[in-house]
Amino acid sequence: MTDRRTLGEATRRSVLGDAHVDRSQGTATPFDAPFVDFITEGAWGTVWSGDQLTKRERSLITLALLAGLGREEEFQLHCRATENTGATPEDIREMLLHVAVYAGVPAANTAFRLAKKILADRIEEAEDAQ
Incomplete structure (x- = not known):
């Protein structure tokens, strides 16, 4: 896991809650796993984790x-x-x-x-x- 992914997952959990994130990750398949990584790192690890x-x-x-x-x-x-x-x-x-x-x-x-x-x-x- 990258630092950005780890930060993104923590931020995502703090906003959406553990139950939602667990459910979302639990349904990931090899087909959409890269998308899950992309939104976790990009949306949650970069945008939502910014300090501005x-x-x-x-x-x-x-x-x-x-x-x-x-x-x-x-x-x-x-x-x-x-x-x-x-x-x-x-x-x-x-x-x-x-x-x-x-x-x-x-x-x-x-x-x-x-x-x-x-x-x-x-x-x-x-x-x-x-």
């Missing part, structure tokens, strides 16, 4: 891009990860207002719907844990 932005800031940027591109599955994954990055529901709301202006109301509308569900589920899970 906080994880909260990176999380909001990522969410805005995913919402604008209509990448619902990845948007949901990263919306759930805000619990680990420090992005608040208010941050997400404000970011989605920017998405509406700069990427379009339909993209923001979909992302608001997805985020509302994820945030409501988070509240419900917290109440159930008490």
Whole structure:
């Protein structure tokens, strides 16, 4: 393992959680293993591990891009990860207002719907844990 891959895996786990990373790595095959290495080293070991932005800031940027591109599955994954990055529901709301202006109301509308569900589920899970 390269240092960049080791750093990337640690960062990825801190943002997405061990369960997601274990599941993702557990389904890797010889066909897509190079892709897993690429995103772990590049996206997580370089971009997400940089020191110029906080994880909260990176999380909001990522969410805005995913919402604008209509990448619902990845948007949901990263919306759930805000619990680990420090992005608040208010941050997400404000970011989605920017998405509406700069990427379009339909993209923001979909992302608001997805985020509302994820945030409501988070509240419900917290109440159930008490």
